[in-house]
Amino acid sequence: MQSEADYLAHYDPSRFPTPIVTVDSVLFTLYQQQLSLLLVKRANHPQQGYWGLPGGFIDLEQDDSTRATALRKLTEKTGVTPPWLEQLETFSGPHRDPRGWSLTTAWFALIAWADCQPHISTVTDAQWLPLSQLAHYDIAFDHRAIIDAALLRLRQKTMYSMLPVYCLPAEFTLSQLQDVIETILGHPVQRKSLIRRFDASEMFEETGEFIATGARKARLYRRKAGVDIHLFSRNLTGEMT
Amino acid sequence: MQSEADYLAHYDPSRFPTPIVTVDSVLFTLYQQQLSLLLVKRANHPQQGYWGLPGGFIDLEQDDSTRATALRKLTEKTGVTPPWLEQLETFSGPHRDPRGWSLTTAWFALIAWADCQPHISTVTDAQWLPLSQLAHYDIAFDHRAIIDAALLRLRQKTMYSMLPVYCLPAEFTLSQLQDVIETILGHPVQRKSLIRRFDASEMFEETGEFIATGARKARLYRRKAGVDIHLFSRNLTGEMT
DNA sequence: ATAATAGTGTCTTTTAGACAGTATCCC
């Protein structure tokens, strides 16, 4: 009878064939009233020259989870850490990568455009692509399917949470929030309904400041420190007559 | 300038350190009014003798996705394929498996107890464990955390869908459905609300048969063929005065 | 007939949709 210590001492991980493992992220933002996502031009094979999701291999020394990998890669590309990052889904199969059987754990992130623009504007291998332009691009691997899944998740959560605030800067107005939500959902929502939920969520506080975006000055809000996202028990349908 | 074909011809996947990759499933059922899950006694190291989730390594020859791996392992243990199987989450890290940096894609499944009992009763290395007993068991790896995540998912979805029907046999009564739902949520629900949602979902049809479970005979229903699960835009809160 | 389980009717409550009305600001 072998002990676990003996077993581990002689364990050779390379004995078994194993898939290629990567981590990829779909990072959304709002830029010029358009929902956009971060794409990276692939410098190396395979699919060299195609645009793909920011991501890569796990660094077994540095990363203590795939979340850490996602965060490391996103920080490399944007210079900052996104205020929202959640696991999306793991995609796998023998044909999604020409190198062989592969698996990628996809993450889904949101950030304010202004927060990472200083860094992104200095590089040529990363860009914000408006979703409306996606159809005209060659996208690497199965990343288009991953983007579709992320978009679905974003739209779902927008209907029962205030998730889109994470696309806005730290201080924002209700009208800005309404804009992101309407852009994500693709149709108008009742401002009154939005305000009711905004208050009920208890996620936000007034800064005390006002900002002039149009005519009347609008109240500025920020997220309360250390407050979790609030999930509503009912969807915003946004159906209007 | 190297071509992609050249690159692929010389690609050696073993050059890079890679995590240990597995697939695990949380299979729930209802047995004797108790929400239970399938556990397997680990025959080999590591964690030999502990109970863990049914799962294992991906067979790169046979499996064309981690779903296929989950299904293959579940079928080995239960003799049948579960009517509900969805991806839960991927768990990863350097310490969750003593062999090293590991990653497991966890799946979440439901099945009727009667459908797999013929097979499970013949083996000694697999058992249904009522959730209430879980605290008294030594569970392998981080499988307890995976079970917690699955349970959370099950409870969430029970509030906005008819998911628990997949814990019932092909033909069932409304009272049986109410029972599973109340067991999962841990509190009673309004039968009237349940019936309204049951009808509105358009997922079911009457078999025309009745069954005597208690006093008055109850109508039998089955799932309509090829119908997708219906998601409600509002949660069943189940709060009662 | 009674008890027990199955199923219906209908009133209340909650929260979103609709939309008119008021407030503030710049010109």
Next chain:
DNA sequence: GGGATACTGTCTAAAAGACACTATTAT
């Protein structure tokens, strides 16, 4: 003052909660 944007009040509508009521069956 007029037009534009910000914000409020309040009615309606949809769907869940509450619970009393009727229906069917075994004993």
